Amino acid sequence: MTTTDETLPLGLYEHLKSASLMSRTIPEGAQWQEEILEKDDYNIPELLTQFFATQLAPALESLKTPADQVELINRMMELLPQDAEEQNDSLLTDDDSNVIQMRELALTDAKTTRPDIPLSDVALMTNTSKDLNLNTEIQKELESADRVDLLCSFLKMSGVNSLSEQLKAIKNRGIPFRIITTTYMGATDRKAIDRLVEEYGAEVKISYQGDSTRLHAKAWLFHRNTGMSTGYVGSSNLSSAALTDGLEWNVRISNPITPGLIRQFEGLFESYWKSGDFTLYTASDQEKQELDTALAKADITGRKSKGLEYDIDSSLLDVHPFPHQVRMLEEMQNARSKGRHRNLAVAATGTGKTVFSALDYKRLCEQYGKKLKLLFIAHRKEILDQARRTFGDVMLKGNFGELLTGGKKPEYNEAVFATVQTLSGAALESYAPDYFDVIIMDECHHIKAASWDKVFNYFEPREFIGLTATPEREDGVNIADKYFDGYVATSIRLWDALEDHLLVPFQYFGIADGTDLRRINVRSGKYDENALENLYTKDEAERRLRIIVEELREKVDNPLRMKALGFCVSVKHAEYMAQKFNEVGIPADFLVGTDSAERRAEVMKNLADETHELTTIFTVDLFNEGVDIPSVDTLLMLRPTQSLTLFLQQLGRGLRRAPLKSVLTVLDFVGHQNKNFMIHSKYRAFARQGTLTEQDVKNPELPAGCHFHLDELTQKQVIKKIRESLRMNQNALIDTAKSYLEDMRRNSTDLDIRPTVIDFINRYGLGLPQIYGRNSKMTLPGITKPVATTWTSLQAASELYPDLVVPFQDNVAVETNKRVKALTHVHDTFRINAYLELLNTDILEQDMTDEQRRHAWMLLFSIWPKAKWDGSSEKFSLNEGLATLRKNRGMLQELESVWNFNAGTDTTSTLPLFEGEGIPLRTHALYSREELFAGLGGQEENFKVPGGVVNGVVPFDPTNTTALLVTLEKSEKHFSPATMYKDYAISTDEFAWDSQSATTPESPTGQLFQHHEERGRRIVLFARQHRENRLGPEPYMCLGTVKYISHEGSKPMHIRWSLDRPMPASMFQIAKIAS
Structure with a gap:
């Protein structure tokens, strides 16, 4: 296609829509793609400034004298919205029609040497x-x-x-x-x-x-x-x-x-x-x-x-935790503060589980003021030797602890490192059940085995810590559910480990291998193994093998020098792949569960040896967990899986750091899938926000050095499944809920006990956003007005519970139901108990304390932000609002279920923001805009409502506080240095913040920031990552009171605040700008 000088070329633009641009000729058949910026997009001022600068420069150049140019600038300055004094201060001055540049302010006439590049240039x-x-x-x-x-x-x-x-x-x-x-x-x-x-x-x-x-x-x-x-x-x-x-x-x-x-x-x-x-x-x-x-x-x-x-002696240098380990230590301490003393810690291989446990033990000793008796349990002596060295490094004692193994017995029994095989025998009862203060069980996913179970149930320590990389086993047993009341005290995410450089970065390629799996049966999320075996070793085996070898040669520098693991569908498949690799000149072997320990050790030793010719081991499940060869730099995923757990286990086999290893290459060979196979499920590993989206597979946000690519056919299959899962058809959701409720009723001996929303989402692997995060409406039998999707409305739609339909005959109940999602973030037991007391009793406003009254308004504003019924112009009273809420028992039970679930999985520790002042907010708790407004007394000033509160600075005179509301990622769509580095955490106890754009150091607000302590004003910082999440507006974390340190600049002021309570490590990971 040709263009003339007047015709705009095809390609990318970032121009604002203007009359001059739209008058330009565009190529035939071309069209503009527009993006309407949100009204509160932080990039708009910058874009408008850039546009105006492009128009201003040629206009100034067209004027004949500097005096004319100054006059034009001053005329435009007079149009800016500012008071008269500020306007006059901003005008340019001229001297004999010259433009004057002020070069230096000094106490002497001597001139400072200046760089040759002007200070205002690049x-x-x-x-x-x-x-x-x-x-x-x-x-x-x-x-x-x-x-x-x-x-x-x-x-x-x-x-x-x-x-x-x-x-x-x-x-x-x-x-x-x-x-x-x-x-x-x-x-x-x-x-x-x-x-x-x-x-x-x-x-x-x-x-x-x-x-x-x-x-x-x-x-x-x-x-x-x-x-x-x-x-x-x-x-x-x-x-x-x-x-x-x-x-x-x-x-x-x-x-x-x-x-x-x-x-x-x-x-x-x-x-x-x-x-x-x-x-x-x-x-x-x-x-x-x-x-x-x-x-x-x-x-x-x-x-x-x-x-x-x-x-x-580097072993005696102080061991400092990585950022992710700081967070894990905090979360473990928080679990104990809530009365949990049997705790599970989940962390991938290579991320420092043993170091974490040693640091945790050291902190427990410091808290109790003495050396606590320790028992560390593992299934191999090699693990115990390494653990002893690690504990010695942390405790600054070179020869720490004693071994209890088949050939060794401890003498002092102060810190014992024992194999489970020895401990579960005669040695077990040589210790009283409460002899050890702290017991750490490594690789505790083995806990269901008889020997491990025996040890677990015998001892009664002050603290029990289980360590594992894989809490979910292939046999379906989840040790968290069975042994730890379903609670994981702390875990390290794959992303944290990669960003802390504990693991090598990966390059993942999803490759269509040409096989057709559409006619193979899928049961319980798995393909028929025999049919897969035939397909991969007979029917389409040779064609698939050619693709595998071609992709290896294209994506691996030298296949003859790689160290690879290949995960196969069966023993026969593993044998076949090893044979074929050897035939094409790539030295390979296979290992299966029936191999002897000697053969297994020999083959693994050969692969680990950089000088040995062996490049690849093919296996079925042997390397899914517990067996490590750090030098492995290539993974061949040759079997389909929708299990996120299995996918992460296999990925973990190659992420371990090793000398000369800079990256892990993952080749995942994907066929044309059966429609009932959830191909997208495993890719949740790459989802930053927990819920997999198209963006996560098209353009994922990955740690530095990582790469993710799906070929066109594979990407289409994955995106199709993602779209299906995200927009689960409303009728399908209703049908699924009804089927579930009918099933539960048939199998229940007590029809008064109804399944909760948590029971439902756990049964089907859903999340709260898939219930509450949809804007779709549904109709109920006998109700004309559509209602929002909640668990209560889903139960009502099943027609099994007629009593749940009745409240929806009231328009206020319909409006209330729509706002249930606004309270699904509540997680701290203090607030949950306060809310439930208000909802489950008949307490009236005149009998409430200040704290109860503010809690009540926090609850009511969450449902009705304007304190009005739908269609009413009059604000209701506190007593009227609570009375209305109390009528809807189904909704209250739904909220209580969600809140208790949140509390049971919460890893934060909240403390009162202010003691004894009737202010119910707590540091490190999450609050909606409406809750923080009411909690700080906003409604007590002439019955204000939270509708006018936006990001920025909000004074609350009734409680003598000023709230700073911060959204860390200003622009959801675009990277922008101009906005990205306005507000961020410097450390866990220091925060950099930009004031509003009109604030000067001399202004009343600027003076308040600088002198708030002497004036007795409390500044409270609230922060969140995004404006929105899948449930609506994202809640803020209360980071507590802050104190002024220093500032730079004006309009805005760049202020550094000191936090009175350090922010949680989890929030610091989000709020900091350095990974």
């Missing part, structure tokens, strides 16, 4: 002969900086020498200089770090994870109090070659031009600085030894280990 620097020299520009930037931050993967003496004069100068001026670096590849010169600390007064933090590629960044930030901050981001480390003549590219950024990037830099650097991943280096003798050892260990050349005169 540039690309390449160190070519015609370009500016990066080293020279850095020297000039240092002269005018008020604070300097450097992020650099390694530091060299040559780089320090090239900046020595300027570094001396900033030390003499008292300029803070912070550096974050690493021991990666052993490339840093320890002497360079020593000089920076000792001679130039720099604060240096170091990552000692020398085998990790986590930090590659090279960047400088020159902060200036004038707002003219600048930065450099690129490829240059601190070395002479990189700064002067190396082929390095660096981008200069500037606060006036790229404020979003400067804010992003500041936020990320601050997050790194506050994290536990980097250790402060003060150049003490011990730190110098530790650094030399770490550099020598990471040195790929081996030169730094020569002449090393000392070594450090």
Whole structure:
């Protein structure tokens, strides 16, 4: 297709719709695709500003004199909505018709050396002969900086020498200089770090994870109090070659031009600085030894280990938890605070289960003020040996604990590491049931076996901790349900482990293999095994094999050097694949459950040996759990599964870190599926928000280094199933509910006991959004007005419970039913008990405490945000509202069921926001806008209602508080640095926040923020990730009271707050900007 000069080319645009654009000619047959931005989209001001700038620049250029240009600007300034004083302050001044640029504010006439690139400009620097020299520009930037931050993967003496004069100068001026670096590849010169600390007064933090590629960044930030901050981001480390003549590219950024990037830099650097991943280096003798050892260990050349005169016993260095382990420790403590002392922790292989359990044990000892008697149980001596070393590292004791195995008996019995085989025999009754204070059972998914069950039921410790990667077994037994009251105290998500670099990243490919499974029967979610075996070893075997080998050659660097596991449908299939691989020249073997221990050990040893020719082991279920070969770098998924548990178990076999292993390649061969096979189910592993969507398979949000791709045919099948599951036909939902209720009634001896919504969703593997997250309506027998879908209305529609239909004859009940979903987030027992007391008693307002009254309005505003019945212009009273709610017993039972379910799975610990003041809110609890409004007394000011509350700053004078309501991800659709780094957590107890755009430090609101403590005003921070979730508006977490630390800028003010109670680790993972 050809275009003329006047015709717009086909392609992507981000232009606002304007008359001039729409008048342009477009190619024949083409059409514009429009996106209507939501009215509260945070990107709109930025887009409008960009559009206006494109129109303003040519208009100014067309004017003849600077005076005319200034006059035009001032005329436009007068149109801006601001008060007269602000308007006059904002106008440009001219002097003899000249435009004046103010260059410096100083106490002397001496001029500070300026960078050659203007402070308000950006540039690309390449160190070519015609370009500016990066080293020279850095020297000039240092002269005018008020604070300097450097992020650099390694530091060299040559780089320090090239900046020595300027570094001396900033030390003499008292300029803070912070550096974050690493021991990666052993490339840093320890002497360079020593000089920076000792001679130039720099604060240096170091990552000692020398085998990790986590930090590659090279960047400088020159902060200036004038707002003219600048930065450099690129490829240059601190070395002479990189700064002067190396082929390095660096981008200069500037606060006036790229404020979003400067804010992003500041936020990320601050997050790194506050994290536990980097250790402060003060150049003490011990730190110098530790650094030399770490550099020598990471040195790929081996030169730094020569002449090393000392070594450090790394086993006695303090063990610090990773961020995900901090969260797990918190959640385990929260479980105990709720009276749970037999707890299950679920964590994937390779994510530090044993380290977590050791840290948990250490904290228990600290809480009790003594060394607690410990029993650690596993099924193999090798696991016990590793566990003893880990506990010794954590407890700072090199020879920690004693073994109880077939050949060893403990002498002191203070910390015993026992095999279950030995312990379940005669040794068991040598201990009193309550002898041990803490018992940790590793790999406790084996607990259903007789020996494990015997040990579990014999002992009565203060604390029992079960550790497993796989709580759900293939035989259908879930140990959480059977042994831990259905409660998982804490778990680590796959995403957390990948983002913390505990596992290697993966590249997943879903590949259509040409097989047709549509005629194979599916029973209980599984294909007929014999039919699959025939298909994969006879009917379509050769064609499928060719595809497998072709995909291997295309996607694996060298199949003859890979270390792979292939998961097959049967023993015969595993044997067949091994034979065929050998025939095509790819050395392979197979292992099955009937193989001897000797053969199994030999084959596994061969695969683990990098020098052995064996590339692949084909198996059926042997490697699903419990058996690890860390060097495995390729997985071949050769059997269909819809089990998320099985999929994750198989994926976990390859995610373990190993030397020289940088990525796991997963090839999943997918046939044309039977319509009854839920092909999409396993892909929930890639869903960030728990519910799988099209976006998760088309463009998933993955941890750094990971890749996910489905070929066209496979993607179509998966998306079709996702669409079917997300929009479960309303009639199908009603029919499913009716069938379930009829079945339950037939099998019940007490017809008065009715199944709850939780019983229903657990039976069919649904979630609350699939009941309450739909906007669809349904009709009930004898009711003319359509009603919202809830469990009560689904039961009423079944015609089994006529009493549930009656309340829907009242329009108020119909309106009430529609708002049930607004209370499905309630999770803390304190609020649940308060709500249930109000709903299940006849208490009146005049008999309530302040706390009860506010709880009542929290409940009522959740159902009726305007405090009015549908169609009424009059607000109802508190007593009228409660009386109406109490009538609908079916809805109350439904809410109680949901609330108790939430409380039973809740892993947070809530505390009163204010003690003894009648304010019912609690820190770390989730609240809707309506609840927080009422909880802080909003309705007590002339009977206000929460409808006007939006994100921002909300004063509540009755309780002397001001609430800050923060939505962390401002734009749901687009990545935008301008909005992404406005509000974020710097650490668990520090938060960066932007005021409203009109707030200045001198304004009444700005003054309140800065002086709230002396004025006695409490500032309370509420935060949420998104505006909406699948149930409607996302609730806020109450992060508690905050105190002012500092601020920068104006309109808006960039304020740093200190949290009085650290936020939960789970919220910090969401609110921080550094992964």
